[in-house]
Amino acid sequence: MKNFEIAFIFSDIADMLEIKGENFFKVRAYRKAAHVIGNLPADIQDIMKQAPLEEIEGIGRALSEKIQEILKTGTCRFYEELKKEFPRGLVEMLRIPGLGAKKIKVIYDTLRISSIDELEQAAKSHQLRVLPGMGVKTEETILKGIKMFKGEAGKTLLSTGLVVAEDMVAMLKTMTEIQNIEITGSLRRRKELIGDIDILASSDQPEDVIQGFLRLPRVNEVLAKGSTKASVRLDLGIQVDLRVVEPRSFHCALQYFTGSKDHNTKLRSIARKKGFKLNEYCIYEEQSGKAFYPDSEKKLYHYLEIPYIIPELREDRGEIEAAMEGRLPRVLEWEDIRGDLHVHTDWSDGISSIEAMADAAKALGYEYIAITDHSKSLKVARGLDEKRLKEQIDIIKKLNKEIEGIRILTGIEVDILSNEIMDFDDDILKELDVVVASIHTGFKQDRDKLTRRIISACENPHVDIIAHPTGRMLGKRDPYDIDLDLILKAAAETHTILEINSSPDRLDLNDIMANRAKEMGVKISIDTDAHEKEGLKDMRYGVWNARRAWLEKDDVLNTLPLDKLLKELSAR
DNA sequence: GCCGTTTTCGGCCCGACTGTTTTCAGTCG
DSSP states (O other), rough: OOHHHHHHHHHHHHHHHHHHHHHHHHHHHHHHHHHHHHSSSOOHHHHHSOOOOOGTTTTTTHHHHHHHHHHHSSOOOOHHHHHHHHHHHHHHHHTTTTTHHHHHHHHHHHHHOOSSHHHHHHHHTTTTTTTTTTHHHHHHHHHHHHHHHHHHTOOHHHHHHHHHHHHHHHHTTOOOEEEEEEHHHHHHHOOOOESSSEEEEEOOOOHHHHHHHHHHTTEEEHHHHHHHEEEEEESOEEEEEEEEEGGHHHHHHHHHOOHHHHHHHHHHHHHHTTTTEEEOEEEEEEETEEEEESSSSHHHHHHHHOOOOOGGTTTTTSSSHHHHHOOOOOOOOOOGEEEEEEEEOOTTTTTHHHHHHHHHHHHTOOSEEEEEEEEEEOGGOOOOOHHHHHHHHHHHHHHHHHHOOEEEEEEEEEEEETTOHHHHHHHHTTSSSEOOEEEEOOOTSSSHEEEEHHHHHHTTOOEEEEOOOTTBBBTBBBBOOOOOOHHHHHHHHOOOOEEEEEEOOOOOOOOHHHHHHHTTTOOOOOOOOOOSSGGGGGGGHHHHHHHHTOBBBBGGGSSSSSSHHHHHHHHH
């Protein structure tokens, strides 16, 4: 998969050209190309075989040649020349909030500072304040920015952000001056990690709303404030931006601030071609100057002759083109989910009993729940041995006779051991309704070995689902070093299902990988991996993730009613 | 650097806030 390498190089080139002070549109061309290539649905080398690279949007002759050079040599001369001119540290400096290309260039040209550590020293020793366009405040901003950059900025889990944002919105809602209020930004698009919380309100008295916002509890620091916009940092360290618009502009602003930036940029350029201008207040016709204030986001899109696009899809990954061509996915809905196929109980490392989990699943309206405790090798999780598993199966059989309205499926989360062998023999696995296989040990093995382990699980006829296939933990652990394309190929061939693990710190497969799985004909199961009954509610994170991956109902195993599910599982 | 059924040259998305200025450039989203 060379796509990411090329995207990385182009993005790097864009950064360096920006610092160099090159034509802004040239910079943008590289940045756009990086984005497009990074989001291609297939390997660029395969695409090249089908059609010339110039047919990809944003790729012209010059970039096409550079792509071919990179594919051939691993880099391109233009990139290497730039790298000699601009030390790596300058590109890193662009990531510091409050510091942009122009100031970096000034700092580099006058003081020859080329790393973040040197920059920090220079700011502390007051060398920056004498430079043109800079002052005492600039130094303070830069020092603060460095602190944020070195901290965990941009690393708030969706689940954390959502709770905090909903709390703040609830408090703001008590203000009578506010007419309408919504969470916007990446949070509304349900991204797995968010940088900050964006809230939009409409009111005829914006100043009062801003004042009320600044007085909210947990506000630790005011980063910026104006008459319609303010930014604060909460005690938790999360940044919250509030924007206030007049009521008639609410839906344009909602669309605008939901983003993504790339989605909006494309939307505005399309609007422009149709003779409209689009901003956060209204759509207006350029010729007549007539303004239109839609009273819903749907009407906004329709006004531009584009079918409505849900927030989760607004990443400029082809959704606008798909909408215009009438091929938007009919994405999965929460109501489509009929059960959970990966949960733990107090038999291994869970907290709730089998019955409690089943009751909770029933309360969610599910038809079934599979009990998949850990297998014997996972001692830390009190993994079940053959004897205890058989006991559990008997108990579940008995429970199924007593409980109405939900079917408890027998199952196991069987460890894929370091030697590629399953932790249970086939004659045990075949007795179970659902076999979930996953890796919990030997993460550090090399790429080939880890890839082979997962493929061997796919090839086992009794394994139904590969759980958390990449093993990543957001903000804590990188994915295992695996060749996902090979695994997807094996899964497609063996009809093995891959999981979207809904736990908000996993979301594994992620949106891009799940989309790739769909493209390759691999089915997905969305499960919570819940260890207590409340955890079953994490399903919503998995569903949002699936929507971001363009998944439809038919792409997801656990949208099947019980009889069809059992048939599908036994057909493997 | 890309793009084009008004254009192969001259466009390329748009506005708020901050800080350093003395009317605006830089940065951000």
